[in-house]
Amino acid sequence: MIMVTLKLALKNILGAGLRTWLNVIILSIAFVAIIFTQGFIEGMGNAIVNDMQEMLYGGGQYWHEKYDPQNPLTIDGSHGELAPKMKNMINNDKMVPILIRSGSIYVNGNSQVIQIKGIKPEQNVIELPSEHLNTESEYIPAILGSRMADKVNLKENDQATIRWRDKDGTFDAADIEVVHIMHTSVQAIDNGQIWISISKLRSMMELGDEATLTILPQGIEAPNIVASQWLYKSPDVLLQDIQNMLKTKTAGSMFMYIVLLAMGLLAIFDTQVLAIFRRKKEIGTLIALGMTRRQTILLFTIEGALHGVLGLIVGAVYGIPAFAWIANKGIKLPDMMDQFGFALSARLYPSFGLKLLLMTTLLVLGSVTIVSFLPTRRIARLEPTEALQGRGK
């Protein structure tokens, strides 16, 4: 009976012509827009997480117990001697130490508070281009992020003066040369900071084998460091704030597609209500020909649900090539996207995964079916004798 009902329903909605196709087009737009929006956000999330891990978080970090990235005033006191196991790992390129100190940079008579970060130039743990720090220079070779370089108006090969206080609190200063400007989506290694060799920074600060934090490569299990002053931070912990922000962005974007889907559903609901009102005689005829009320309700519900199916098919016809093209070419983001609050690459590649496609398909079909069913309950209250004459409540 389902096949017969399906066949009749398909004939009915195709026979309704323009009315059907208007609903189908609205639903297909909602379907494509939901997938695009969610794919965009998912792609953005993947890119952010990926970039943050590749450039900063690696496979997790060990923080000095006093290190609090949210409190710059504690930076100078939050470093300590590395544990023997850590030193061993650093020598085997299984860990990279980072020393962070505060200071100031002077460019063209202006000064700005900065963080001076020291890293091993030969490291391969994160993708920060630290190898440039080995460049021969009569000044201290330094790497800046493009945002920082723009802010202090420095280009490659320019010099500037930095000032710091050593471990005893004595002010000192030296000149740096910008040997490389890195273009990175990760603002946490760019804004307000310069990168120099860790050995140079240690000597400037008169510190021994000390660091503020160390980074593990991705895919390596965190070793058990028996040293109370070093606290392990897993990638999940490090990315937690970002994941929370992504969830907020996802929730915000849901509003848009709920509106879009609601438009489509409203059109279906309206069509169903109108169809039951206008097709009472047809309902009466079907009942007279031997359809039960349940079968008639099923027929009208399937008719409504088929709008959803056609919407998916039409959406797939233009959506799949569009998604494939976008996923391949990416979307160029405007510069102002930096203000979005995330580390974003210049080009974003949306992620249209199978889960997203299936979930959206189920959401569209499920909601369309429910909305299609609700008005059909009136059929159960319709008297066939009145329906045959096009009357009835």
Next chain:
Amino acid sequence: MAIIETVGIAKRYPMGKRKFTALRDIDLKIEKGEFTGIVGPSGSGKTTLLNIIGALDHPSEGSATVLGKKVESLSHKDAARLRNQRLGFIFQTYNLLPVYTVYENVELPLLLLKMNKEKRRELVETALKRVGILDKIDSKPAQLSGGERQRVSVARAMVKEPDLVLADEPTANLDVANSHNILNMMLELNRELETTFLFATHDEKVMRYLRRQITLTDGRITEDIEKEPEPVSPEEV
């Protein structure tokens, strides 16, 4: 054996705070193969009686047995089964489904009977041939004249070769020529297939064809006569 038997049927409808009595004390027996009409002026209860016999409505009082089934005690599902398997309906306004072709309209009762495709095609073509409209098989109802639409409606009622065809004012929307053509055709089908026809009508043309005429006045049977049909041949028309 009677295929329709009603005993003391009454039908009342609520009308504001009062009840309107559409039928009262209807005792009726109709045998297989009859070509019978329930006649009377508008509002006399013809359609109400036809609807009860067609298991589309329940009597308020009394009992109606149609093809061995007590209408008043049938569930929705059983009533639908009875209509689907053994009854055919012809309506004044044809009630064809506008988005279906002639073929699909006539095929519909067979689809509900879950008949296979080959059998359906065979029966639909036979029915359309009988009513002389096979050449319009792929047309939509909107492309047909009133007479042609009613032929399709007759074909739809007859396609499953039901035991009983209920026709409510089948000629009311037709011109004289088409009315006689349709009635001749129904009479032919009655003779050929021994299908019982029960009409509700106040059309004089229909009355000429009836072998039995039951007159309803204000919801009561006031006359029940048997007579010789006086069909008008197409040539005479």
